[in-house]
Amino acid sequence: MTRRSGALSPGELAQASVIAALSAATAIIAVVVPFAAGLSLLATVPMGLLAYRYRLRVLLTATVAGAIIAFLIAGLGGFMTVINCAYIGGLTGIVKRRGRGTMTVFLSSLVAGAFFGVLVVTALAVLVRLRHLIFESVTANIDGVAAIIARVPNMQGFAETLKRDFATALDYWPYLFFASSVWSIAMVTLIGWWALSRVMSRLLTIPDVHKLESSADGETIAPVPTQLRDVRFRYPNSDHDALGPVSLNVEPGEHLAVTGANGSGKTTLMLMLSGREPTAGTIERPGSVGLGRPGGTAVIMQHPESQVLGTRVADDVVWGLPPGATTDIPKLLGEVGLDGLAERDTGGLSGGELQRLAVAAALAREPSLLIADEVTSMVDQDGRGALMEVLSGLTKHHDMSLVHITHYNDEADVADRTVNLTGNGGVADNTEMVETASAPAATVTAAHHSDKALLELKGVDHEYGSGTPWAATALRDITFTVNEGDGLLIHGLNGSGKSTLAWIMAGLTVPTAGSCLLDGAPVSDQVGAVAISFQAARLQLMRGRVDLEIASAAGFSPRDRRRVGKALATVGLDSGLAKRRIDQLSGGQMRRVVLAGLLAREPRALILDEPLAGLDAASQRGLLRLLGDLRRNSGLTLVIISHDFSGLEEVCPRTLHLQDGVLAPAPTAAGGRS
Amino acid sequence: MTAPTANQRQRRQVVLLRPVPGNSVVHRLWAGTKLLMVAAIGILMTFYPGWVPIAAVAVLVLVAARVARIPRGVLPSIPGWLWILVFFGGLTATFAGGSPVIDFGSVEVGLGGLFKFLRITALSIVLLGLGAMVSWTTNVAEIAPAVAKLGRPLRALRIPVDEWAVALALALRAFPMLIDEFRVLYAARRLRPKDVASTRRGRFRNAWIELIDLLAAAVVVALRRADEMGDAITARGGAGQISASPSGPKAIDWWALAIVIVVCGTALALELTILGTSGVTG
Numbered sequence: 001m002t003r004r005s006g007a008l009s010p011g012e013l014a015q016a017s018v019i020a021a022l023s024a025a026t027a028i029i030a031v032v033v034p035f036a037a038g039l040s041l042l043a044t045v046p047m048g049l050l051a052y053r054y055r056l057r058v059l060l061t062a063t064v065a066g067a068i069i070a071f072l073i074a075g076l077g078g079f080m081t082v083i084n085c086a087y088i089g090g091l092t093g094i095v096k097r098r099g100r101g102t103m104t105v106f107l108s109s110l111v112a113g114a115f116f117g118v119l120v121v122t123a124l125a126v127l128v129r130l131r132h133l134i135f136e137s138v139t140a141n142i143d144g145v146a147a148i149i150a151r152v153p154n155m156q157g158f159a160e161t162l163k164r165d166f167a168t169a170l171d172y173w174p175y176l177f178f179a180s181s182v183w184s185i186a187m188v189t190l191i192g193w194w195a196l197s198r199v200m201s202r203l204l205t206i207p208d209v210h211k212l213e214s215s216a217d218g219e220t221i222a223p224v225p226t227q228l229r230d231v232r233f234r235y236p237n238s239d240h241d242a243l244g245p246v247s248l249n250v251e252p253g254e255h256l257a258v259t260g261a262n263g264s265g266k267t268t269l270m271l272m273l274s275g276r277e278p279t280a281g282t283i284e285r286p287g288s289v290g291l292g293r294p295g296g297t298a299v300i301m302q303h304p305e306s307q308v309l310g311t312r313v314a315d316d317v318v319w320g321l322p323p324g325a326t327t328d329i330p331k332l333l334g335e336v337g338l339d340g341l342a343e344r345d346t347g348g349l350s351g352g353e354l355q356r357l358a359v360a361a362a363l364a365r366e367p368s369l370l371i372a373d374e375v376t377s378m379v380d381q382d383g384r385g386a387l388m389e390v391l392s393g394l395t396k397h398h399d400m401s402l403v404h405i406t407h408y409n410d411e412a413d414v415a416d417r418t419v420n421l422t423g424n425g426g427v428a429d430n431t432e433m434v435e436t437a438s439a440p441a442a443t444v445t446a447a448h449h450s451d452k453a454l455l456e457l458k459g460v461d462h463e464y465g466s467g468t469p470w471a472a473t474a475l476r477d478i479t480f481t482v483n484e485g486d487g488l489l490i491h492g493l494n495g496s497g498k499s500t501l502a503w504i505m506a507g508l509t510v511p512t513a514g515s516c517l518l519d520g521a522p523v524s525d526q527v528g529a530v531a532i533s534f535q536a537a538r539l540q541l542m543r544g545r546v547d548l549e550i551a552s553a554a555g556f557s558p559r560d561r562r563r564v565g566k567a568l569a570t571v572g573l574d575s576g577l578a579k580r581r582i583d584q585l586s587g588g589q590m591r592r593v594v595l596a597g598l599l600a601r602e603p604r605a606l607i608l609d610e611p612l613a614g615l616d617a618a619s620q621r622g623l624l625r626l627l628g629d630l631r632r633n634s635g636l637t638l639v640i641i642s643h644d645f646s647g648l649e650e651v652c653p654r655t656l657h658l659q660d661g662v663l664a665p666a667p668t669a670a671g672g673r674s
Numbered sequence: 675m676t677a678p679t680a681n682q683r684q685r686r687q688v689v690l691l692r693p694v695p696g697n698s699v700v701h702r703l704w705a706g707t708k709l710l711m712v713a714a715i716g717i718l719m720t721f722y723p724g725w726v727p728i729a730a731v732a733v734l735v736l737v738a739a740r741v742a743r744i745p746r747g748v749l750p751s752i753p754g755w756l757w758i759l760v761f762f763g764g765l766t767a768t769f770a771g772g773s774p775v776i777d778f779g780s781v782e783v784g785l786g787g788l789f790k791f792l793r794i795t796a797l798s799i800v801l802l803g804l805g806a807m808v809s810w811t812t813n814v815a816e817i818a819p820a821v822a823k824l825g826r827p828l829r830a831l832r833i834p835v836d837e838w839a840v841a842l843a844l845a846l847r848a849f850p851m852l853i854d855e856f857r858v859l860y861a862a863r864r865l866r867p868k869d870v871a872s873t874r875r876g877r878f879r880n881a882w883i884e885l886i887d888l889l890a891a892a893v894v895v896a897l898r899r900a901d902e903m904g905d906a907i908t909a910r911g912g913a914g915q916i917s918a919s920p921s922g923p924k925a926i927d928w929w930a931l932a933i934v935i936v937v938c939g940t941a942l943a944l945e946l947t948i949l950g951t952s953g954v955t956g
Contacts, residue, residue: 082718306902601867
């Protein structure tokens with residue numbers, strides 16, 4: 001949190017943008033959804049947090065961006081809500097940063113309210129006609145109410161008073177508006193202050209996932225050949241090395257694969273190559289790293305969505321290039337197999353397409369060194385093939401070195417050379433590599449389940465945005481049955497409608513046609529009876545601590561240690577984890593805690609959306625073993641939705657393929673099951 | 675249980691920040707022109723909210739919607755309570771009476787109050803429609819470059835317009851992702867068992883705690899998103915270009931501006947001379 005001046009750093013820019021989007025979203029909900037106006041009280045918190053953590057310039061940037069978005073969607077009301085939230089949030093955040101208390105906030109809110117009141121009164125004084133229209137319109141409403149009341153016997157007096165008092169109040173409007181401004185700003189500030197303090201006490205433990213650092217570049221940019229000698233790296237506040245000691249070379253024009261399990265320091269190696277200083281050892285380069293600069297180093301990371309910065313494909317390719325630089329966009333897109341998609345919205349691309357777009361954006365900088373860090377781990381099977389084809393051709397067509405960090409064996413095979421990171425005291429069990437499994441044929445033969453139908457989908461169609469010009473069909477005529485004790489894998493690529501299907505089966509979405517029945521009644525009337533674990537586990541963890549989370553999800557008291565312990569044991573977690581804060585958990589642990597909370601409610605069935613995404617090999621196998629045990633031993637009905645197969649076929653003996661919203665080839669529609 | 679009723683089922687979903695597909699003249703206008711027009715008309719309407727300007731702008735909006743082939747389906751469903759609210763507003767305002775007075779045989783009804791109420795309602799609708807036209811006909815990717823170009827004069831005042839435009843572009847990129855995350859958050863909330871506190875005070879307290887928890891979860895997710903985005907920006911070597919295609923007005927934009935100026939100018943002239951309705955009446 002160092003104070004800096006001048007243009008915003010990449011981190012500050014990103015924080016301002018995301019908080020702008022967050023506060024715009026809250027403001028829009030507060031304006032559009034009736035009776036949600038109270039929500040705008042909480043919209044001060046993100047802005048307050050921004051003001052607390054960064055300088056005023058960041059807050060100002062976020063305010064402008066958020067206000068414009070809110071204006072585009074919700075008009076002037078949204079615009080004013082964002083401005084107000086920034087005004088009040090900024091006040092609380094700055095007071096918090098200065099380390100002052102409630103009294104300071106209260107006093108400064110009075111000053112801020114007075115200032116705001118003067119603004120409001122001045123605006124209304126200038127807008128004479130609008131003021132009169134508003135006043136006369138409200139007066140008409142009040143007079144009308146008075147006229148109606150006057151017809152009630154013995155109420156004439158009250159009606160007269162109402163009419164007269166309102167007229168008197170309007171005569172003194174400047175004082176009225178001033179006083180109500182001061183009062184409301186002070187109230188909202190105090191509520192915002194309280195909420196900010198509460199949220200901040202929860203946020204203390206968020207690990208900093210920010211990794212890359214802008215490189216300080218010298219005269220010449222020349223990242224290769226790079227020579228690492230006995231390089232070690234230790235993160236601040238850590239008691240062990242995350243990497244090393246490692247010695248390796250990256251030669252010009254070579255395709256180097258780096259393999260190793262999670263925890264062996266693969267990503268840390270990426271940081272070293274992209275310009276972070278090692279804690280020990282030396283890194284030699286002929287020039288400077290030039291991260292993101294023409295002829296320098298380019299990095300492609302794991303998450304497809306978050307590294308795409310443009311809303312249109314062509315915009316993303318040029319994003320961040322120096323002004324005036326010209327780029328042959330069609331040629332670049334052609335090279336990565338995205339021909340003709342230049343005008344498409346990036347929001348509609350699949351994970352694999354997004355990653356190839358990231359390659360195109362990297363190539364626009366004609367880098368000497370391209371680092372691809374686990375780029376295929378969140379991409380479906382087809383996408384993985386296309387992406388690997390693009391990557392493996394790069395060193396042949398360009399004068400560059402490629403360092404490909406991966407935990408897939410077959411991906412390392414296409415490289416000129418492979419380096420295996422053994423890790424520093426890593427678990428032996430952890431070092432195995434993942435083999436990508438091929439798709440098993442669709443099956444209907446289930447090994448052992450009862451014939452009692454649990455979930456029945458009959459002719460389910462779903463269309464998003466029905467009746468609007470944006471209508472899009474997600475599912476068509478889906479019919480199948482899940483029996484009690486079943487293990488069903490629904491396999492489909494990105495955009496096949498599988499997540500929509502999961503939401504329908506959990507009752508969260510009502511299909512536009514057809515029905516989804518649980519025990520004969522619509523599942524949408526029984527939300528919660530079918531448990532669902534979303535792909536983003538973190539979104540499902542709402543409380544700050546593991547025991548509170550499980551208790552809240554399952555509906556028992558957090559003081560009931562026995563049940564918390566039992567729930568944790570069900571998913572193979574130690575009860576010592578109960579007091580751990582949520583944000584200190586690993587990805588695999590988070591998923592298990594979600595499952596613990598869901599299973600403690602004894603759901604009729606459990607749906608898992610992409611349960612293996614983002615987990616390393618060992619956690620994946622552990623989770624699969626757990627799911628298999630749960631199904632076998634406690635008869636849990638499991639529906640897994642995935643683009644992957646690795647190991648899932650053992651847990652789920654039955655497979656359905658979903659393609660473009662239809663079941664293909666429909667194996668269960670025949671109804672010929674024994 | 676939050677069972678969606680038949681009513682909810684039929685309600686149209688709100689689609690945010692996606693233009694109506696098409697390539698009409700209105701779609702092809704530079705985003706900056708549309709923003710300028712909306713700003714100018716908005717200022718006109720707040721200063722002179724008379725019937726003539728309201729009608730003139732309403733005609734402009736309707737003609738533009740016609741030209742852009744905006745189907746009726748874009749309108750969100752209007753909830754019943756809003757109709758009821760408008761009805762009661764109109765009813766009470768009618769009882770206030772006032773000129774003009776219309777004779778319905780034996781009953782004399784003063785419509786002055788009702789007209790005031792209708793005027794302010796019409797004003798709100800027209801202003802909303804004006805903004806909506808921009809969202810319905812403009813690709814989000816064009817907005818940030820247009821803001822950068824429109825704000826160029828402000829650079830002389832050392833205002834970091836380009837930085838704002840970059841942040842706006844990134845925020846527009848992050849917005850749908852955050853909305854998706856909110857959807858999941860809300861769904862996860864629905865899956866949970868309901869509150870168990872027995873006293874009203876306990877329930878109130880729990881509701882607040884839960885709101886804070888939800889907010890904290892949303893903020894954590896947003897901060898992660900921001901950290902990743904920061905890395906992505908760093909990997910591109912910092913901010914620079916945000917758009918692949920040049921952004922600026924073309925011949926058609928000047929024509930559109932001319933039409934708007936003529937229509938609004940005429941309406942303003944009429945309002946200030948012979949057809950004034952927003953003047954201050956006793």
